[in-house]
Amino acid sequence: MTGEPLLSVQDLVVRFDTPQGEVHAVNGVSLDVGAGETVGLVGESGSGKSVTSLAVMGLLPAPAGRVASGRIAFDGNDLIGLPERDLRKLRGKDVSMVFQDPMSSLNPVITIGEQVTEILRAHEQVSKADARTRAADLLRRVGIPNAAEQLGRFPHQFSGGMRQRVMIAMALALHPRLLIADEPTTALDVTIQAQVLELLVALTTDLETALLLISHDLGIMARVARRIAVMYAGFVMETAPTTELFAAPRHPYTVGLLNSVPAIDDRGKELRPIEGAPPDLEEAPVGCPFAPRCAWRVEACWTTMPPLRPVSAGPDASGVDHSAACHNPVRADEVRGAAPLRPGFVPAPPPSAPASATTEAPA
């Protein structure tokens, strides 16, 4: 990749201190988002997607959440340890965010107009009249009819889709260079989801805003993202260009994820869910967190988490490479059956005494 990406997250580790002990929310996330690029971050609940995005915004819930190690750089500037004042200037102006539930992201007792102007007034000296004019323009841009009249209304007078449009209008008000959309369509009706997604993509393309789209919905990812990172239990397991990820996944977890999505031409066939459950995040990760559920596991999986490393022959045409954090990547012919097709291969049994397990030096 040429030059520094717009957002660069390297080996991010986030911990939460709770009365029950330390929660290992993010265990090592590396992620790049280039200027104007659309990147998808996919994973199930609790995989650390949202925590990663909050860490980028510098908004981990204090005092429980903290970045234990790693680096987050925006436009080449280190964000971790930046004073709150500087972070505040960045938020909304350079990096913005849209949340899952537009009802709870809007204050029920404040008019739409005032909430949209809030972001303008947080960053610029604008008169009330100017702010209102601009707010109306913003609402018009996200397709809200009679925008000027809507400014005086309250969130409960809007439908879910309209509220999410308002949130998008606010997030893009100052033409940020990066927009993080955390499950932006999950709380909406299916019929509205596509509209809101189209809008999000159209506007970010228009403004040349990079989009980090967080979702558990692979269908959305397939349509929107150019590149996808797959998260599991606080790790990025695999990252690849969208088409390649769907066509030739290399990580067993990605394979499992793709196989658990119902497809229209698989009608009548059984879905293949991933056996087992995600690990308890209160326990420190030892080895690969997916190992207990994995059919491809080898002995090393129980002791060492491999780093992300290139798995395809080289960078594809668009210049984004395909990497996976796996000791024993899935072969192309094994994807469909979701099982290793190697004569005599047996998933490595868990080490009998974990304490005596020889710890392999990280590669």
Add this chain to the structure above:
Amino acid sequence: MMEEAAVSAAAAPPKAASGLRGVWAFVRASWLNALAVTIVTIVVLLAVFGPFLLGSKGNTADFANILQGPSASHWMGTDNVGRDLFARVVAGARISLTSAAVIVLLAAPFGCLLGILAGMVGGWVDEVLMRFTDLFFAFPAFVLAAAIAATLGPSLQHTILAVAIVYWPWYARLARSQVLTLREREFVLAARVSGSSTTGIVARHMVRNVLPIVAIQMSADAGNAILSISALSFLGLGAQPPTPEWGTMMAGAQDYLQTAWWFLTFPGLTLTFTVLGFNLLGDGLRDWIDPRLRGVLRGGRV
């Protein structure tokens, strides 16, 4: 749940029911609401306009008409020096309402400020502030107010101050509990993401959500404040004779209970109805805005 209630309270009828139409909707919701609005309106009107109409009647002694019973010329009779009781009761309404207003306007902003501060900052600031308010809750409020008033010396102003001092911790607790639930709400996170400062978030999001609940508490407290002032005055700690304060008047009327029933009865009834009116108003507002608030806000308290 309490957390939910707080926010939906604010969410319920925000601007749709404003002004007179809102009052009308409130009155129609229950006959108790109608009674509350009627009583409070009458008392307020009397307090504002009464003294203008009645002039100095309540302060003029008339020794030819001592302890006269209720009649056309003296609706509530006269007192032991021949002053018109109705004029004095009306003048007392102004004193009571002003005192109550000053008390809640001192206690509510001060309490809310400390409560919001405790809730937002958290940690040891929260701990220190809340333990400080606990000190106040450890004493019976009225006894504490009496002790403060007695220490400061008997006067109406000192009594007002004393009552305000025992009332503010309630507001601190109320505001803090609201802030604690509000700060976890997503719109606060959304505001932070937009680059809003903490002070901006407090001013825009916290205060606006806490305000309706505090306003209800203030209306309920107005009744309690009137009662507290009268009680302290009755004990001789508050307004001093010849001030036409209801409690002070009743204290003076004690000796005449056998001979002139009206002397004590009318100030007492007026006080009772006024306090009842404000308490009903507070309860009614609370139930009207959100019945689930019943546990969050307290009702009548002395």
